[in-house]
Amino acid sequence: MTSDTRTDTREDHAPAAGGGKDDGETKGTVLIALLANVAIAIAKAVTGALTGSPALLAEAAHSIADTLNEVFLLASVPLSKRKPDAQHPFGYGKERFFWALLAAVGIFVTGGCFSFYQGLHGWLSPESDASESFLITYVVLGVSLAAEGASLLRAVVQLRGRARSHGRSLFQEVAKSTDPTVRTVFAEDATAVLGVLLAAGGVLGHQLTGAPQWEAGAALAIALLLILVAYLLGRSARDLLVGQAVDPRLQQEAYEMLAEQKEIDTVAVLLTMRLGVDSALLAARVDLHAGLDSEEVEEVSERIKRDLRDKHPGFGEIFLDIVDADRDERARAHARKQEVDRAVEEQDAQQEGPPQQ
The missing domain is CATH 1.20.1510.10 (Cation efflux protein transmembrane domain)
Structure with missing residues (x-):
């Protein structure tokens, strides 16, 4: 960006x-x-x-x-x-x-x-x-x-x-x-x-x-x-x-949903925390592709939040921070995503079916 x-x-x-x-x-x-x-x-x-x-x-x-x-x-x-x-x-x-x-x-x-x-x-x-x-x-x-x-x-x-x-x-x-x-x-x-x-x-x-x-x-x-x-x-x-994160599979789905957005280049950070039995907070730092002006950035942010909430209504609070991710931040983001994927694999290995949040 x-x-x-x-x-x-x-x-x-x-x-x-x-x-x-x-x-x-x-x-x-x-x-x-x-x-x-x-x-x-x-x-x-x-x-x-x-x-x-x-x-x-x-x-x-x-x-x-x-x-x-x-x-x-x-x-x-x-x-x-x-x-x-x-x-x-x-x-x-x-x-x-x-x-x-x-x-x-x-x-x-x-x-x-x-x-x-x-x-x-x-x-x-x-x-x-x-x-x-x-x-x-x-x-x-x-x-x-x-x-x-x-x-x-x-x-x-x-x-x-x-x-x-x-x-x-x-x-x-x-x-x-x-x-x-x-x-x-x-x-x-x-x-x-x-x-x-x-x-x-x-x-x-x-x-x-x-x-x-x-x-x-x-x-x-x-x-x-x-x-x-x-x-x-x-x-x-x-x-x-x-402050406990949500289920790893739900983190993975949020990661993937953000990464699929055509305007997002990199999901630099994704943080979650349970706010109650049926509610949670999601905060993400994302790097957008170049060429978007400030008004477009605002529209993209609102649309992404709306889509996230429609798919996962338990996220009662959603924060998006637009950043310019450098090479080191991209490497750390990739490592964090791999940690989430491994956690999901370990979870699946311990049970017959994937958990539904």
Whole structure:
């Protein structure tokens, strides 16, 4: 591009990716998990206090943590849908990522740390006068397992639907989904089911051997499980909050669409960042062919943005910067494009079908 004209254009546009149905399903999934956890948290806490069971008390802390987290997650859905304003020109989409991070912290502090304390205390100072009425403990654990299993099934159904639409397996969807709300509920429910089974194993060991350390050991195992899950969820939420690029295939499609424009000579830089569950930002520096005046540059920029948005409505914010790319910038642009292509190839090798964004 020989002209020294530079433009940095922006058009406010609400994300067109339809998240209404998904948000309704997400609210339903979180609400079911919340109602289940309120009931079983009370049952576990009361029974644990009466029996002195460290495993049951650890599970009560686990359910309380999940209950508080689901309140956070339920509130995050409408908060993330608020319209952009002067203080938040890119909207509030990352609210959902923030509350997911708080949920991970809640799992660690309320669930993991308290469970670890209960397990350590029960191991070092077993209650000699602890109740050995195991029947009520088994009943509470059985009801908890049924409630947690039903909630987990709801989360699995929603995730499977999304996985099919994205051409992924269930576990790939859990790992790569940009909606931390359903992923957190799935992780909490799966952990809760495992926690109930660990607690039941500890109670059974206590019943068969007469040694309360079995329940303390179960509480310690539950604590380690919760700490691990909290770390994984927290790391995922952190990546989204810091600023995570969109799926490599979507980057590749944006690259190719820009490169196909007859006015563009080189796509020097293409940057993307997720602004929310169903919206993202795209910023590109492009070198145009010589011979365009400033008015033509403006028209070309607007048309390219419109075409990008029509094909990928999830790009709610699109910036184009017109530059004169030198030889070094062209070489770096080619290397960056190859990195994206390799990422897509690796992604395709890990799954049966390409993801659809």
